[in-house]
Amino acid sequence: MKVALVGNPNTGKSTLFNLLTGLNQKIGNFPGITVDKKVGYCKVSSTQNAEIIDLPGTYSLYPKSKDESIVFQVLADKNNSSYPDVIIMVVDATNLRRNLLLCSQVADLGLPMLLVLNMTDLARKEGIHINVNKLSERLGIQVVAMSARKNDGLDALKKAISHTTAISTQINGVDVKPFAPEAIAEVKEKIKTENDYYALQVLHQHEHLAFFTETEQEEIEAIEKAHHFQSSKLQGAETVARYRYLSTVLTDIVFDTGAEKKFKITDKLDSILTHKVWGFAIFILILFVIFNAIFSWATYPMDWIEGSFGWITEFGHQHLPEGLLTSLLLDGVVAGLGGIVIFVPQIAILFAFISILEDTGYMSRVTFMMDKMMSKVGLSGKSVVPMIGGLACAVPSIMAARNIESWKDRMITIMVTPLVSCSARLPVYILIISIIIPSETVFGIINKQALALMAMYLVGIIAAVIVAWVMKFIIKAKEKSYFIMELPVYRMPRWKNVFLTVYEKSKTFVFEAGKVIIAISIVLWVMASFGPGDRFENIEKKYASALTDTTKNTEHVNVLINSEKLENSYVGILGHWIEPAIRPLGYDWKIGIALITSFAAREAFVGTMATIYSVDGGDEDTSTIRERMLSSINSKTGLPVYTFATGISIMFFYAFAMQCMSTVAVVYRETKSWKWPVIQLVYMTAMAYVAALIAYQFLK
Structure with a gap:
């Protein structure tokens, strides 16, 4: 059985989806459309399983x-792979009248449906009482009262799903035939349907429905023109008629005894959290808490992971036979993968905080506060959602820009979102900060490393705002943008939801980044372990006498041999070839190699450093990548490679550079043109080089 979840945004639809499916879910795309499709599976009775499809949230069938356009596309096409057998209409019990507008529209399509009154616990707290039985009787469908956040009413819902049949939708909704009688009659005959409302929706939305042929589209268009069909005017008339109908439905059903207290706590909190001064100060404080936690809380698990990978490498070298295969496995794959897995605790903490802020309703307030500022730089408040999402990953954030109606706002948002520091930059920042910034506190509570990390995130956000302001004058568009958003009431976070988000995001980070890192590590190991001609043989001959000399430190001689071999390997030659271009930035050839490999994915920087320094050998007293980088000396100057100036230069480069092939691909997919991703790649790389150059030359 296919079950579709339909409802307004902020009704708890996603919470209900997670409650029904748990970890048994996957994300893909709707057929032929680059819109996320969330599908999960659950057992609704002892004999029946259900496939649950979470359709995008929408306020009405008019996208x-x-x-939002996906909802009617799925419900209108019986051949669509997501076409449901049953619809679960999820509504917010605290805002029933407005939520039932969409319910009445979907019901008029004649599809089997049941109604879920979600958030009934909040409704009771606010003094709202709903006569569920009377509402069910009046609508002619099953109504289940529940609270998905508290796992209350799930069994009743599963039972209702298994009992929902094709005859369960009996709502006598709005008679739409008088709106456009001739046009509706002609379309009904053309597409062979008996449903007046389905025919009316086809007249409104046929150009979005891919299952109609070009000829059918032209014929429907001709019917529109012949009968002077005015879509926007009729949508307004229908909405008024539906609210009038819903007023009669809800008479003697909803009793609001706490109308005066409603949203009282939320309003009090908003007076502080959305204040034009204190609101921003609190937001900055929250950001600091997050970044401080990323450093403070993750220390022990990171040390444990780092120690584990060090032990694996040491154990492997002691017990596995010496040779190329052992070196590939330990110095290539294990070293590269260890450079990524170590950052999972910090990635998990970041995603946990983002999920909590979204779940409590605070993230919506940030969007609201930023709208006025964003409008001055050519964006709308809706641009904040993708940009804040960019803290996690630019790819889904750029896809989220589809919700921005204005083409200009959408394009600017897509062009600047990759400047916001994503989770892939986090490993680079953390590694460099741990090398160049001492782990000390200011005033006994403020961690210097956390301040530095927060500063790098703010640099990305400020850069995105400045570039957006410049693009406001470059990208031209006629239409004006607008910003409409519902602010949900404040709620306690759903901890199961937070856990699921952290688990899924961390897993995705490890597996997606891991595939890239392992591939790059293997290629790097091969390029670092072999060189052209007889260079390696000549190096071994050069140090042959030193190895047999008992007065010499054999370990130290081996380090020198490994270092010279690395410089004369294919990767060393490539690094030295690009070194003149990057030397003004304070980089040596090893950093240059990391810059090249991390153009596939930013986090490859850490894996590359781990692989290069593992092959290099390093000092026998140093075991971790950070320690080896700290002890690295520039052979030309005799000074440490990773000075404060070099570290800041590296972080500035990674803050601005477009080093993510996935982002380039998704920008092409969203804009349907190579023009925009190429412009993005060029301007971001130029920004990165210039910023890194200025930072190094100024600070050295």
Whole structure:
């Protein structure tokens, strides 16, 4: 059985989806459309399983964005792979009248449906009482009262799903035939349907429905023109008629005894959290808490992971036979993978905080506060959602820009979102900060490393705002943008939801980044372990006498041999070839190699450093990548490679550079043109080079 979840945004639809499916879910795309499709599976009775499809949230069947248009596209096409047998209409019990607008529209399509009154616990707290039985009787469908956040009512819902049949939708909704009688009659005959409302929706939305042929589209268009069909005017008339109908439905059903207290706590909190001064100060404080936690809380698990990978490498070298295969496994794959897995605790902490802020309703307030500022630089408040999402990953954030109606706002958002520091930059920042910034506190509570990390994130956000302001004058568009958003009431975070988010995001980070890192590590190991001609043989001959000399330190001689071999390997030759271009930035050839490999993915920087320094051998007293980088000396100057100036230069380069092939691909997919990703790649690389150059030359 296929079950579709339909409802307004902020009704707890995603929470209900997670409650029904748990970890048994996957994310793909709707057929032919680059919109996320969340599908999960659950057992609704002892004999029946259900496939649960979470359709995008929408306020009505009339779409305002690409995501919202999916709902009618799925419900209108019986051949669509997501076409449901049953619809679960999820509504917010604290805002029933507005939520039932979409319910009445979907019901008029004649699809089997049941109604979930979600957030009934909050409704009771606010003094709202709903006569569920009377509502069910009046609508002619099953109504289940529940609270998905508290796992209350799940069994009743599963039972209702298994009992929902094709005859369960009996809502006598709005008679739409008088709106456009001739046009509706002609379309009904053309597409062979008996449903007046389905025919009316086809007249409104046929150009978005891919299952109609070009000829059918032209014929429907001709019917529109012949009968002077005015879509926007009729949508307004229908909405008024539906609210009038819903007023009669809800008479003697909803009793609001706490109308005066409603949203009282939320309003009090908003007076502080969205204040034009204190609101921003609190937001900055919250950011600092997050970044401080990323350093403070993750220390022990990171040390444990680092020690584990060090032990694996040491154990492997002691017990596995010496040779190329052992070196590839330990110095290539294990070293590269260890450079990524070590950052999982910090990635998990970042995603946990983002999930909590979204779940409590605070992230919506940040969007609201930023709208005025964003409008001055050519963006709308809706641009904040993708940009804040960019803290996690630019790819889904750029896809989220589809919700922005204005083409200009959407394009600017897509072009600047990759400047916001994502989780892939986090390993680079943390590694460099741990090398150049001492782990000390200011005033006994403020961690210097956390301040430095927060500063790098703010640099990315400020850069995105400045570039957006410049693009406001470059990208031209006629239409004006607008910003409409519902601010949900404040709620306690759903901890199961937070856990699921952290688990999924961390898993994705490890597996997606891991595939890239392992591939790059293997290629790097091969390039670092072999060189052209007889260079390696000549190096071994050069140090042959030193190895047999008992007065010499054999370990130290081996380090020298490994270092010279690395410089004369294919990767060393490539690094030295590009070194003149990057020397003004304070980089040596090893950093240059990391810059090249991390153009596939930013986090490859850490894996590359781990692989290069593992092959290099390093000092026998140093075991971790950070320690080896700290002890690295520039052969030309005799000074440490990773000075404060070099570290800041590296972080500035990674803050601005477009080093993510996935982002380039998704920008092409979203814009349907190579023009925009190429412009993005060029301007971001230029920004990165210039910023890194200025930082190094100024600080050295």
